[in-house]
Amino acid sequence: MLFHKFNGSIRYSIQTGIFNPENMKSLTVPAQGTGDPDLDQVIENAGYRYDPEQDIFYSTLNPWQRNAGYCRIYDEVSAPTGMIIDCEPVYFEYDGKKWMICFWKGQYDLVTGGEIGIYTGAFHFTLPGIFSGMFYKSADNDELLPMSFVLRKNGSVLFTRSEKHWWLTGFKLGEFSDPSELTMNINLTFPNTAMRDAFLNGLRDAGYNDQELYFLGNNVSFTFDKSHTAQPRTRKPITDRLIQAKNKLLCDKYQEITGPYNTIQDKMKAIENLAPQLYQTVLRLGKSKEFYKLWLKVLILGLVSLFGYRRSRELFQHQKISG
Template identity: 55%
Template sequence: MLAIAVIFYRPFTRYLARIRASKRADNDELYEIIEAAGYSYDPIQDIFYSNMDAWQREMGYCRLYDEASAPLNMIIDCEPIYFEYGGKRWLIEFWKGQYGMTTGGEIGIYTTEGSDLSIPGVFNGTFYYCASNEDQLYMSFSLLKNNEILFNRKGRHWWLTGFKLGEFSEPSQLAMYLTIALKNTDMRNAFIKGLKEAGYSESGIIIDGNIVGLIFDKPHTRQPITRIEETDWIIQRKNELLCNKYQEITGQYDSFPDKMNAIREQAPELYDVILNSIGKTKQLFEKFEEIKEYLI
């Protein structure tokens, strides 16, 4: 009997080893795809976040991108804060809302020393470059949904983000408690001036040395014209349906790779949607191809 057991045990262990090796290869491929999209995964908080060297850093930022968000299933609140400091025009923008199948939030830092663009039929306005290494700032934010913390992010960055897959939210359910450490008093004062011009009251701005804090819940600034109540509702119902499908399939699994393996087996069409819709995707930045030849 022992000999028979040994005969069957060895092939079985080799089979298990092949299965484990195959799963490791699949997981490695999954994380490579995510990294190529400009993101990494935090298993502790179960969120995706933008990498320092993400390809999005080459795309800069302008109002066109905000206008393109809603048609690409991103129903998000935008809060651009403009100010001048150190011979540059600065844009520090906050975002929160539903990015397709993820609930997320962002803080982005952008600067320019150039003139505004005037491209007939394409864009009239300011194009900003993503902050250089020397212009990165230490930032932090907590994203809350109905007063419950979804996740926290902090670090010195040009684009601090977090996106939670399968979580569905209306932008109005979300609030960002954020802080930004400015370089010095002059920069802090310029940023505060920009906040006030955007509609923030002095009582809504917390100052601690050169650190400025605030709550971004209801936007103070004009939202993109593509944010229309009727179309927002339609897009959000699709986003909600996909999130519910994700939760239905993955509810019994704990790890992200196991969840994605379940999605690939049970709903392969959803697998592709997920990998192509984490955070801000390449589709959002397609207009850059029309803009870049006008940049000096």
Template identity: 50%
Template sequence: MFGSFITMLTGIRILKNINKSLLGIIKYEKPIDKGIEIAGYDYDSVQDIFYSNMNAWQRNMGYSRLYDEASAPFGMIVDCEPIYFKYNNRIWLIELWKGQYDLNTGCEVGVYTAEKPILNLPEVYKYMFYNCASDEDRLTISLSLKKNGKTLFALDDKHWWLAGFKLGEYSEPSELVMYLNITLKDEEMCSSFVEAIKKIGYEENKEFIVNGNTVGLTFDKPHTTQPITRTEQTDKIIQMKNKLLCDKYNDITRVYSNLTDKINAIQKQAPEIYSEIVDKAVLRKYLRSMKNTETE
């Protein structure tokens, strides 16, 4: 109950900030491009996906569990898998996400760190505020997202937040499987990470393998407790809306071959979907920048 209340208050604050930001965005000749840029993404025309850029401004803002709790109420039905472990006298969080981000099917891998709390207990870790990994703490990550066995896209980089989103693709989180390889800094870090994924329920040689300091992991069904804002009933309602938006987007854009023409067509024929794309690009920026108010 308390978590839902905090999420509601946070949502009110986000909506107020979004209204101010959109006023600044719409003055540009190509507001959708500006919205994507502000949200911290680039576009890959070969794979037809948006992906996270290295120096997105939200890198300076860190991460809080509130992001996961606030996602569903704003139309993002996403499986999340936070993995906490200790290394080099700090608490590390590597979190995985996959699912439907409103009008997009996508996935993410985020790398975060925090100083050890005074009460150094694993139960405390999920309530902490985390900093995005510095350049020195970035990890080499490769991933591929598959839907019912078909590859949607693949990414490979040394990053702090590797993420990709396919606009107009509708999926249930259960249809998606993310295959990833993460190369840890050294044997000690790798052992600590492996211990953490075993603790939450991953089985070696079935859901993950270890090769040197690289861990190959299959993220299918999450092993950790999902946000309290996700329920079977509300997920169905939100996903019905998401599917309708995706269907309409695809009906309008199927005759076009490039993103600019697609967005122009959406702006003219379905301005409500155009606004949804711009709004949610900005919204993800604000959700990503939420700090844990309990730590401030």
């Protein structure tokens, strides 16, 4: 039986400013652009745009990342590539498809950010000794959902995002955070009660209880604070501290160089002139091509290992028969 906390939903709306269904009827694309067409193009090529009102970067609807889909290995290689982020995958089935809606928050090298991604099951694959699971494709245009989130750090709002999307993101450049300092107040609007209920059951399977879930109509809200699901094996306290120490140094350097400047144009020019290597890191904000290249290397190594294993087994069987 579904837990419908109507009064709780109203209180939640007052606290977060996000649950009110009226907010979901007027989703708009945020203000765009740095004021420098060349810089805007560089950012666009990376898969993002700049929102000057909130001073954040966010993903476009059709970035190159949309072709990359999702599998669990992505989360496993996040920490080794400098991203210390909490992830919360929610799995469910609806309309004959396997769905996965994932939530992320944390430190992505030089930026603090949050993400919501929608994916549907494509195929199952196995790399012996490395990975076995589903590879998901990014949601199609007819599978987009109106969704929004408020990202808070120690209770203070960093930014808000609200749009009909498959990958709703926001990244604040030069902001350093530990994932434990961040909370995401999340709202999603589903096309019907069947999909809403399937997602609610997925949240329960992930470890959420009914006291943590709020819904009104086809709107579902909850807070992503501490992860309820198992985190990647690459997230270890010692390595997290080392990587975060590096990330803090990057953020401190960025703040030191850009402190005298007020616009993103001037800040980026200062970084490019005074710290070219840091400038290249800035251009890799969020989940960059380097991140996916590492995943590709893991895949290639896995395939090579699989081929070697099969070849060795064939030779062994041949020798056994010959003997």
